[in-house]
Amino acid sequence: MSATTLPPHVRLANEIARQFAHQPADVAALAIVNHIRAVWDPRMKAALVAHVEAGAEDLDPVAALAAERLKAPGA
């Protein structure tokens, strides 16, 4: 069963992260952040960053790493 009670940006970030779980964390984080940059609306990115700053509850650790990179220029 999927955890539909998660906030959408957390659920979606976790879904992306699962696809790259076989890769080293830094490689996976880069792939995740590139994907999010390419297709996410700014408010969703901001919500993900805010979620990480608030403790990243229920967020995949590699997705959290990716979210950290969203703060960088170009995010």
Added chain:
Amino acid sequence: MTLLKEPDFGTPARPGDATVELTVDGIAVTVPPGTSVMRAAKQAGVDIPKLCATDNLEAFGSCRLCVVEIDGARGTPASCTTPVAPGMVVRTQNEKLGKLRRGVMELYISDHPLDCLTCSANGDCELQDMAGVTGLREVRYGSGVGAGANHLELPTDTSNPYFDFEACKCISCSRCVRACDEVQGTLALTIEGRGFDSKVAAGAGVSFMESDCVSCGACVQACPTATLQEKSVIELGIPTRSVITTCAYCGVGCSFKAELRGDELVRMVPYKNGGANEGHSCVKGRFAFGYADHPDRVLAPMVRDSIEDEWRTVSWDEAIGFTARRLREIQAQHGPGSIGGITSSRTTNEEVYVVQKMVRAVFGNNNVDTCARVCHSPTGYGLKQTFGESAGTQDFKSVDDADVILVIGANPTDAHPVFGSRMKKRIRQGAQLIVIDPRRTDLVRSPHIEAAHHLALAPGTNVAVVNAIGHVVVTEGLVDRAFVESRCEGFDEWETFIAQPEHSPEAVEQITGVPASEIRAAARLYATGGNGAIYYGLGVTEHSQGSTTVMAMANLAMATGNIGRPGVGVNPLRGQNNVQGSCDMGSFPHELPGYRHVSDDGAREVYEQLWGTPLLNEPGLRIPNMFDAAIDGSFRALFVQGEDIAQSDPNTAHVFAALGALELLVVQDLFVNETAKFAHVLLPGTSFLEKDGTFTNAERRINRVRPVMAPRTGKQEWEIICELSQAMGYPMHYASSSQIMDEIALTTPTFMGVSFARLDEAGSIQWPCNLDKPDGTPIMHAAEFTRGKGRFMETVYVPTTERSTRKYPLILTTGRILSQYNVGAQTRRTANVAWHPEDVLELHPHDAEVRGIVDGSVVALASRVGRTTLRAKLSDRMPVGVCYTTFHHPVTGANVITTDNSDWATNCPEYKVTAVQVDLIVEPSGAAPATVAVGRR
């Protein structure tokens, strides 16, 4: 325009160069080897009388009306069955031939009702024509009732809602039977009896409606008399003019002649020169057009302040003014990004283009998405990543050259029936078939069709199966090394990845449920059986790994060199008629027209200069994101063009909550659909019979949609968007839809050479159409991939999180059936309901028996998000543990059940995997199911 009658050459064209010279009645003609004398004569301008011959069917030689004399040949051979030979001298007219033909006609007419003046085919009857052509003046055997044994008392079968079978007028030419066999491939019709008792029958002693007939209309089209005749022609009379246009249903995009009397549409006849369908049709395109003048059509704008209020019918000015004012008020209060729009795959390219332009240039954001989000968005993503273009690689005709056809997650005989018929024809000619589908679809086994391999995988394991095929290709040395080395990149990494033991058929057998030996055999066949062509549908895309499967299939095609020529490729079968076009037109929130990312400064600058306004360089909201944002309050207004998201999108409870939270919902549609129940403005739309524009089908073929009649609402849909934009303060003016296409061509490289004039001249064009390819591109990636090198992608199988449990032990998949289309808004308002009056739940007899369910039982279907009731249909084509339903009827509300799981890359919903429980409610005699309960998230 007058009634268009395409020339009939009597027998099919033969391939090859015209090398055989002959003379017909003294006229020299040169044709390809294998051409019939009849066809050669027609090419020479000589019409040979015929009744049983028509050029979409192989010659049959039964009527003997086409007899000719050939120098050096004995007797009078039938010209339809006689192939040409070099130096042949043919005579088609002399006293002897005339006498023979009159004799044949005499026999036909002696057993035919002589009611020509009152017959529904009067003026459109080949038998009548041939009586004239042959100079028939008397019938020595008498005619009519009482003149001897005859068939004049045979009853008429009126069971089909669209056509009658008036058996007394049948001349037993077998054209209908052969059309059903050769063109449609259903083999529902036969000639029963021998000799004088021979007669056409639909099955054994049953009516057309009770038979296997799929009502494609091929038999009606083939009939040379009034025996098989459209009810509309019987009622209204023979049409007097034609308009060539494009079907409004599936992604095959069939061309039709809309045939009218005055302004009244009498019938839709498939157009022989249509590039997609070449004269064939299905029950929807051929017959199900009655919704266009259904009384439910909304013809004037309506508004209301609250969804609790009654609708008020208002003028266009008031509706547009109201909408513009509310949109600007909401933006002023909640920000520019608080509004957005959804485009439709049922509207034209031009209509879609102006909506995305309105969102980007007038709303000032990128919050535009399209219904492809819920069907083929993974195709766009996966094929762009691997090949560099978000589109299928082939034209439909390519399947004629396929040696091995791999169908994954598609049911073309139901969902893309005209292409399905073409595919079946190729399989009957000897192509091998591999089907990867949990269900035993009709393609797996039907008359004269049998799949070499049916990989009945567990729902949600596509990637594991396709990877396993790739594993076999690599580890058994079946890679096309020359292709890979010259055309691709990333192969070495992919080879290492896919060769890992966890991708072997043996390793995934437990996961997929497919015997390893079957996967190995299928892989060997695909890789070594000649031209291998992959066709896929929503059974691939509507999964949590939809995009990954698309990329995995692209890997397979590249590894085996099955790209860039006829007979191969990776081919999405698009659901709706303009899915390809709506995506091409910049409907995705991250892409401008032509699939250029919004962060591409050069692409954005083209539009900024032309449109005179800056554009955002960041993606906007996708449809599921819009729903989430509506619930969290950051998204307040939505413009929905021609889509019924309340019925079609997953997790109905969530969708209802989102729509209910909007301050303004504007719906542009033909009907007050389920979404409109949450709307504040309803802008009436135009049917395909009223539109003026283009559709782009699954093979990238741009077809003209020509107005058959004036818009019943008084406005084209693009005009409404222009007026709304102007009311919001942005000048958007076009004199015609042709001008919109000119702007598309000016700004979109792949459409550079497209215009209405060019389309009218060529019939249709497959993009890319540019300076290099002025006539379009039927087959892509021939010399190199759009992105240069084809890119292999690692495609790790990640199981879906939606799994069966003790509480929800079955897996539900959803889909469509032949007679209905999408949410049923169109087909439910036609006689097609005769075949599918309600959605049913198909499940395996074992799963039914343990629950006390019998065929016809009313059952409760529940998932973790919702519950509905519907009738059960037991079917061993379902595997144990898997059940299936359609979403054509809102009363059933199948999407009450589906969840908001989605493809990781595109958010395309995972319609194909929902854990459910099924419980018996009442026995078959119980009340009809009609309740829907929406659970909370």
